[in-house]
Amino acid sequence: TEGDILGSLYSKGVKPDGVQTLDKDMVKMICKDYDVEVIDADPYKVEGLVKRREILEEEDLDKLKDRPPVITIMGHVDHGKTTLLDHIRKTKVAASEAGGITQGIGAYKVQVPVDGKTLPCVFLDTPGHEAFGAMRARGASVTDICIIVVAADDGIRPQTNEAIAHAKAAGVPIIIAINKIDKDGANPDRVMQELSSIGLMPEDWGGDIPMVQISALQGQNVDDLLETVMLVAELQELKANPDRSAKGTVIEAGMDKSKGPFATFIVQNGSLRRGDIVVCGGAFGKVRALFDDGGKRVDVATPSIPVQVIGLNNVPVAGDVFEVVESLDTAREKAESRVMSLRDERISAKAGDGKVTLSSLA
Ligand code: GDP
Numbered sequence: 348t349e350g351d352i353l354g355s356l357y358s359k360g361v362k363p364d365g366v367q368t369l370d371k372d373m374v375k376m377i378c379k380d381y382d383v384e385v386i387d388a389d390p391y392k393v394e395g396l397v398k399r400r401e402i403l404e405e406e407d408l409d410k411l412k413d414r415p416p417v418i419t420i421m422g423h424v425d426h427g428k429t430t431l432l433d434h435i436r437k438t439k440v441a442a443s444e445a446g447g448i449t450q451g452i453g454a455y456k457v458q459v460p461v462d463g464k465t466l467p468c469v470f471l472d473t474p475g476h477e478a479f480g481a482m483r484a485r486g487a488s489v490t491d492i493c494i495i496v497v498a499a500d501d502g503i504r505p506q507t508n509e510a511i512a513h514a515k516a517a518g519v520p521i522i523i524a525i526n527k528i529d530k531d532g533a534n535p536d537r538v539m540q541e542l543s544s545i546g547l548m549p550e551d552w553g554g555d556i557p558m559v560q561i562s563a564l565q566g567q568n569v570d571d572l573l574e575t576v577m578l579v580a581e582l583q584e585l586k587a588n589p590d591r592s593a594k595g596t597v598i599e600a601g602m603d604k605s606k607g608p609f610a611t612f613i614v615q616n617g618s619l620r621r622g623d624i625v626v627c628g629g630a631f632g633k634v635r636a637l638f639d640d641g642g643k644r645v646d647v648a649t650p651s652i653p654v655q656v657i658g659l660n661n662v663p664v665a666g667d668v669f670e671v672v673e674s675l676d677t678a679r680e681k682a683e684s685r686v687m688s689l690r691d692e693r694i695s696a697k698a699g700d701g702k703v704t705l706s707s708l709a
């Protein structure tokens with residue numbers, strides 16, 4: 348009853364005064380007490396929440412802390428994705444770290460000044476629909492916000508539509524960067540018209556899609572774009588519980604002649620530490636070393652932070668989920684059973700229509 352809920356609010360330190368807005372965590376907590384499903388009015392968000400719930404567990408709900416947003420840049424070829432990433436990296440990565448950045452671990456952290464504070468956000472370094480699509484086909488969702496770059500002298504092209512479809516399907520909020528406004532023939536208004544005709548109504552025209560006009564080449568308005576990213580992130584209330592064992596997703600992996608198998612993880616919940624035992628896909632091992640996006644050795648990676656991990660027995664696949672487990676035996680068992688189920692799926696996929704899709708491999 349209403350009385351019970353008011354009572355439990357009191358017990359949590361909230362003094363209800365009749366008309367009051369509760370923040371989402373509070374609502375979630377109450378719903379949890381009453382075993383009621385939280386329904387969010389925004390359809391984009393519902394999907395996002397569902398996905399995040401897979402990563403967050405019940406026990407995390409009262410230990411949540413803010414985490415930085417993870418951002419992917421997509422858009423049609425030649426519309427300026429790489430130029431934008433380069434500009435952000437050059438201007439926003441701390442000078443002390445910039446040297447190491449060139450090696451690249453597939454993601455990097457950027458400090459964005461907002462309202463006199465600087466807040467971190469993380470960019471995935473693999474612009475491209477393949478990466479996003481492949482990860483999604485494998486059930487991975489690491490991205491919190493999608494920037495879609497549209498060239499002001501070219502407008503919506505096939506890969507723009509693809510990018511929009513990917514972002515929508517993943518339930519990820521979209522920010523449009525209308526790029527190349529410095530060029531002769533740039534027509535940002537036409538781009539906005541095209542976008543609104545496919546259902547993306549600019550905020551400036553009363554819609555809900557933020558659109559920022561930039562020149563990635565000259566760096567014009569890129570700060571506005573980043574600030575918009577942080578505003579959208581704030582609305583998403585991105586949180587995780589740093590005080591637990593880590594879970595997350597592999598975004599890049601490979602083999603190094605001297606280091607052996609390496610993988611870049613994005614931690615999505617918990618904190619990953621040197622010495623932890625991890626299983627990811629069919630690979631496992633003890634974390635021998637962690638490197639940040641500047642190539643510097645670190646002891647721990649907190650939620651949303653990308654780290655390169657050394658110590659795995661095998662090379663995992665981008666999109667594989669990783670988790671920390673108790674012992675090497677458990678890790679080995681989990682990795683082996685995963686390899687087995689992969690094999691079974693491949694066999695049954697072959698017996699079926701002969702096609703092996705990404706999702707059947709996931
Ligand atoms: P991507 O394929 O989306 O990664 O596009 P690129 O970043 O490689 O850019 C394609 C071309 O457009 C390059 O020659 C860039 O120099 C140019 N370009 C990118 N952004 C801008 C911009 O803001 N203004 C102008 N004039 N050219 C740009």
Ligand code: MG
Pocket residue numbers: 428429430474
């Ligand atoms: Mg490029």
